[in-house]
Amino acid sequence: MNKITSLFNIKYPIVQGGMIWNSGYKLASAVSNAGGLGLIGAGSMYPDVLRTHIQKCKKATDKPFGVNVPMLYPNIEEIMQIIVEEGVKIVFTSAGNPKTWTSFLKEKGITVVHVVSSSKFALKAQEAGVDAVVAEGFEAGGHNGREETTTLTLIPMVREQISIPLIAAGGIATGRGMLAAMVLGADGVQVGSRFAASTESSSHSNFKQTIVALEEGGTHLTLKELAPVRLIKNKFYHDVQELYATCPTTDELKALLGRARAKRGMFEGDLEEGELEIGQIAGLIHDIKPVENIVKDMIAEFEAATNEVASLL
Template sequence: MSNRITSLFNIQYPIIQAGMIWCSGWKLAAAVSAAGGLGIIGAGSMYPEVLREHIQKIKKATDKPFAVNVPLLYPNVEEIMQILVAEGVKIVFTSAGNPAAWTSFLKAENITVVHVVANTKFALKAEASGVDAIVAEGFEAGGHNGREETTTMCLIPMIADTVKIPVIAAGGIASGRSMLAAMALGADGVQIGSAFAVAEESSAHPSFKQRIIGAAEGDTKLRMQKLVPVRLLKNSFESAVAAAEAEGADAETLKVLLGRARAKSGMFEGNLEEGELEIGQVSALLKEIKPAAAILNEIWQGFLTEKDRISQFNY
C-alpha cells in the first residue's frame, strides 16, 4: 500500500507503534519497524543518555525507519533534542506541549516532525507550526488524554476536514476492522499503543501485560482531569484518585497523591495495585501476548479482509 503516510515515513504499511512510556524501548520499536510499520522509541521514560543508548541499539538492530517520541513538557528536553540530532534520528513525534517550540529546530535538521493532538484547535496550531503530520488521539486512548473527551469516531473526521497535512488516527485501534474504520473517517494511517504494549518485545512488566489481557469492558477510567487527564486500569491507586476527585481534590492534591515514579512502579516494575497502569479502552479486546510482527501482520491482514468484505456489499 502506498499513501501519504507510507511515503512520508518510507514504510510498507501505514501502521505506527505509539511511543508509550515504560513500554516502548528499542526492542519493540525495532520489531515493528522490521515488520513494515514505524516503530517508536518512547523518550518520556528515559534519561537522555538512556535514550542515546536505545537509539544506537535500534540502528544496529534494523535498517528500517524508526522514530522517537518526545513529550515536550518533560525535563531535559533541550538535551534530548541535541541527542536526536547527534544520533541522526530522522523522524520525531512530539506530544504534551507546544509544537512551535521545537518544530522549526527539528525541521532545520531535516527531521520529519509529527505532533499528537486531541482537538481541532491544536491540530491547526500544529499545522501552522510546520509539522509534517498529526496524530489525532481520541478519548479511548491509554495514557495522557484530551480534556475534551472527544472519541476517535468524532475526532478523526473533524481534524481530517480541518487540516491539509496527513492525519494519523489513534485511540481504540487494535485490529484491522478498527484500522479500516479510521481510514474511512479520513485518516491516512493509524497509531497503535495498547496492542503493542502486550507484544513480546514490549518493555512493560510481564505482570502488567497479563493484567492488560485480563482486562474487561469498563476496567479503564479517565482520571486526574484537573492535573493531566490519564486513562488508567482500575487498581488501588486508581480507586484512591477516584475518591480524591469525588471529594473535590485540586491539582496540587492530585500531584501529591501521584507522587514520583508511580508509572514506572506500575508498568515497568509490576506493582499492579499501587502503580499507575496506563492503557486504553481497547485492552478489553486484547487476549494474547504475541510477537510485534504477528500483531502488525494480523492488523494488516484484518484490514484487507474487512475492506474486501465491505466492497462486496450489494446495495
C-alpha cells in the first residue's frame, strides 16, 4: 500500500500544488475527483474568499481535499480558524516554521504536511510532528528555496534523513517524472506547473498560453533578497535584472516589486508588467487540457515507464 494514498485516502499518489492565483476550488475539486489530492491555495485569498472556496469545494467533490497555507502571509490566525470551522482535514504549510501551527492543527484532527527545500528543514518538520513533508527542488515555480538544490539530489538526501512519508516536488509534470521521483525515494509527487496549464486552473488564459509557449531556459530564480521566486522572463523580469546591475538595496527591490504584481500577471493576464511564476518543466508542457486528462495521462505514462524500466534489467 502506498504511504501517500493511505495518508490522504486517495487513489493516486499525486498532490496538486496550492499555487497562488491558480488553485481555486475548481482546480482542487477536479484533481480530487480525478483521484489525486487537490489543494486550495490560500496564499492569494482573503479569509472570506478562502471560506467561500472551501464551501464550494465541499459541494464540488466528495473526495479528500486540502488547503495550502504560506505562513508568511497576514491574517494567518483568521485563516487557520476558518480551516478548523469549515472542517478541512488536510493542511499543507509552507514558508515558515512548522512548529508554529502543527500542534494546533493536529489537536483538531487535521493531517499536516510541510513544504521544505532542504534536508535540514525536513528534519525540523519531522521533529515538529508533521505527518509528511514535501521536498521541493530548485526547478519548481513560484517561491523556492535559496539552496538551489535540484529535485534529483534533494529527494534521496531527504529520504536518507527522515522516516515519515515524503512527497517530491519541483520539475514533475509527467508519469516518467513521477516514476523517477519515486525511484529516488519519494512516496508520492506534488505537481504544480502542469495543473496551472489546465482548463480548471483559475489563472488568466494569457498566462496559460504563455506557459504552453515557454521553451527551455525561459524562467529564472531571482529576488532572493526578498523571497526567492522563479519567474518567466518577461518585461518585469528584465526590469528586475536591470535594477540588479545597480547593486540595489532591499528597499529598492521591494519598491520595484510593489504590491499585487503576481495577481496582475497570473490572474489578470498582464504579460508585461505582471509577475509570472512557473517551473522549469513548463518547457515540456505543450497544451492546456482538463485535469481528468492530465491525471489519466500521467498514470498511463507512469505504468508504461515502469514496464520499460523492468525490461532494462
